[in-house]
Amino acid sequence: MSTNPRARDVETAVADAFREEWGQVVATLIRVTGDWDLAEECAQDAFAQALDRWRRDGVPRRPGAWLTTTARHRALDVLRREATGARKLREVAVLARDDGPHDPEFEDGSEVGDDRLRLIFTCCHPALPIEARVALTLRTLAGLTTPEIARAFLVPEATMAQRLVRAKRKIRNAGIPYRVPPAHLLPERITGVLGVLYLLFNEGYVAGAGDDLVRRDLCAEAIRLARVLARLMPDEPEVLGLLALLLLHDARRDTRVDAAGDLVTLEDQDRSAWDRAAADEGAALLESALRRGRPGAYQIQAAVAACHTTAATAEDTDWADIAALYGELRRFVPSAVVRLNRAVAVGMAEGPEAGLALVAELEEQGELADYHLLPATRADLLRRAGRRAEAADAYAKALELVENDAERRFLTKRLAECRSA
Amino acid sequence: MKYVLFACTPVDGEAQGPAEAARDPRFTAYADEMRGHGVPRSGARLRPPADATTVRVRGDEVLLDDGPFTRSEQYVAGFDIVEAADLDEAIALASRHPAALDGGSVEVRPVWE
Helix, strand or coil: CCCCHHHHHHHHHHHHHHHHHHHHHHHHHHHHHCCHHHHHHHHHHHHHHHHHHHHHHCCCCCHHHHHHHHHHHHHHHHHHHHCCCHHHHHHHHHHHHHHCCCCHHHCCHHHHHHHHHHHHHHHCCCCCCHHHHHHHHHHHHCCCCHHHHHHHCCCCHHHHHHHHHHHHHHHHHCCCCCCCCCCCCHHHHHHHHHHHHHHHHHHHHHCCCCCCHHHHCHHHHHHHHHHHHHHHCCCCHHHHHHHHHHHHHHHCHHHCECCCCCECCHHHCCHHHCCHHHHHHHHHHHHHHHCCCCCCHHHHHHHHHHHHHHCCCHHHCCHHHHHHHHHHHHHHCCCHHHHHHHHHHHHHHHCHHHHHHHHHHHHHCCCCCCCCHHHHHHHHHHHHCCCHHHHHHHHHHHHHHCCCHHHHHHHHHHHHHHHHC | CEEEEEEEEECCCCCCCHHHHHHCHHHHHHHHHHHCCEEEEEEEECCCHHHCEEEEEECCEEEEEECCCCCCCEEEEEEEEEECCCHHHHHHHHHCCHHHCCCCEEEEEECCC
C-alpha cells in the first residue's frame, strides 16, 4: 500500500489535518458535549474514519469541517446509546439542536475559532496546577498522546495519565467555565496562557541531543500554538510579542551547542548558521506588536533577542540598547534575574566594572544566593576586566551551584583558562 | 453551582468575633457582595480551635481530644455557602473575602451534589 501514491497522499492529508485541525475538532466537541473524554474519543474516531473514507471518496474540500461533523455524529451515537440519565438526555438535546440548522459544514468560522480559544483558556486556567495546564494543552490542543507527553516531561506514563485525569475531573467538578474569559479577567488570563506556552518552549529549548525527539519538538509545538493564538487574538501585542520571542530564540537554537554537546556562548556562535527566516519573521512580528503602543514583558524580551539576531557580529551588538531594555523590563517583571541580565548588558556597554557594581548590589541584598549564574556572571565580568585570579574563584563558586552538565563543562573550561593564564 | 468558601486564618492571628466583624468595613463590604450569592442562612463564624473538641470512636470507645483534628498554621474560622455560575465567579467572591488578606486564605470547595 505504501507504494500507492494515492494512499500516501491520503495519509499525508490526514496527518496534515491532524496537525491543523485536532485542537479545533476537540474544542468544538467539548463545547457541544461538555465531556472532555468523549470529545477526545470522538475526535480520534473521526481521524481514523478519515483514513478510510478519504481514500474511497477523496479528501474533502474542508477537512476540518468534515472531521468536526463526523466527530459530532459519533458523539451523538455514543450519547444516544448511553442516554439513560436525564443529564445525558439533555446533552443529546443540545447536540441535536446544534446539529440542526447550524451544521458545522456551514458554521460561521469565527464561532469555531472561538472554540479553540475557549479550549486554550480552559486548559490554562490558573486553578489548575501548572504541570496539568501544560499537559492538557499538549493533549487537547496539540494532539500529543499521553505517552508522548510523559516522555517529553520525563515522567512515568502512569503519572502523566493521572495528571490528565485529575485535571479533567477538576474542570468538571469545580465548575471551571469553558469560555474565553470576560474583559476584566482577560489581561491576567492571557498572561497565564502565554506563560504556559513559554514554559513549553523552554522545556524543548533546554533539551539536549540525547533527549527524546518529542521533547526537542516542544519548541515547534509551542511556536505552532503561539501562531494559532496570534491568529485568534491579532490585537493582543503580548501574544505577538511571545510569538516573536519564540521565533527569535528558535533562530539561534542549533548554534547554542557544538557537535560535542558543549555550550557555545552568544559571542562565539556561528551567526551565518542562524535561521534567517525565523529571525526576520520574529523581528517583523515584534515591530507590528510594538506599533500598538502597549509594551509588555514578552515584547521587551523579544526586543532584546532581536538586538542579538540583527547584529552582524558579536562586536556590533548594541549593548546599551539591551541594558535599557532590561531596565524597562524591570517595570513589568521585578525579578532579580532581570537585574542580573541587566548587569551583564551594562558590563558589556559601559565596561566590566560597571557590571560588577550591579552584581555586587544583588549579592549584598542576598538575592539569587543559590543561583549559579550569579557567581558565573561575576566571574565573566572579572575575566573581561583581566582580574583572572578573582575570576577563577568566582567560577569555582559557580561550579558548586551548577546542576546542568553542559553548563558544568563550560564553567570548568573557563576556570581552567583563568588559572592557566 | 454551590460552593463553600472556607475562611482560613493564621493560628497566631487575633480571632475576630461576629460583633467585631460587624464593625469591620471590610466584612460589611463582603457581606453586601454576598447578598446576591449567598444561600440563605448558610454560613457561620466559628469559635477558635482552642474551643474545639475532637471525637473519635475506636471499637466501643469514644475518644475525646481537646483542640482541632489537625494542627496546622491556619484554621477554619468560618464558612459561607454560596451560589455561583462557575469557579471564576466563586473565585471573584472569595477574593473579596477579608480572610483572603493579611496572611489568611479562602479555600473554595464545590459542594458534591
